[in-house]
Amino acid sequence: MQRTRPRERALRPVLWAGLAALAVGAVLCVIGWYGVSGERYAERQLPYLASCTVPGAALIVAGAVLLTSRGGQGPDATTDQHTETEAEPVETPPPSAEGPLLRVPGGTLLHRPDCPLVTGKPGAAPPDDTSGASALKPCPICRPEV
Known part of the structure; x- marks a missing residue:
């Protein structure tokens, strides 16, 4: 039986939440577009914008943020480690x-x-x-x- 690392287990719910938010947001945007396209007057289009299109766009943005946030655990430890081979910048003393x-x-x-x-x-x-x-x-x- 293959074991998963703790980081991978913690990342899965965030990945699924991001994908779900993207999918629901896209469906809401399509429903809002369909409702707006069937109405001639702006005052009859506003309920579709307020109840479907705007929340759908917000869910799309939230899903994209969740997918790119790496589960809220910061950058990957292997790519952000400080190696000893990097040269430390030498600070020059300020002029007196x-x-x-x-x-x-x-x-x-x-x-x-x-x-x-x-x-x-x-x-x-x-x-x-x-x-x-x-x-x-x-x-x-x-x-x-x-």
């Missing part, structure tokens, strides 16, 4: 306010090293005296002390 003031190439502002406007910019470097560093204005965001 200590250090020389920086300038972006072509920029007109002086920034602290931790200013968000220069963090991660490849060309950010301390200004050289030949480019007129004294003419640079302080950044209004990081407000370096010049």
Whole structure:
């Protein structure tokens, strides 16, 4: 006699409930469509929409959610396990306010090293005296002390 795993047993009722909801929803939508198609005036069509078509559509959505939810037990353990071969991302320390003031190439502002406007910019470097560093204005965001 073949035994089923506990996960498979727990998944069966959800699978059947999803399939049943889809089937009943589809039947209700067909009944609602048939009732609406036989009525000429909108006020006589509304009862079919309210009692068949809208609940049928809701059951179709509920059945689809039940079928895709894997029984409410989350993702499969074999596909979501953390393996030791995966490389952990290396966090770089945040830039500190200590250090020389920086300038972006072509920029007109002086920034602290931790200013968000220069963090991660490849060309950010301390200004050289030949480019007129004294003419640079302080950044209004990081407000370096010049």
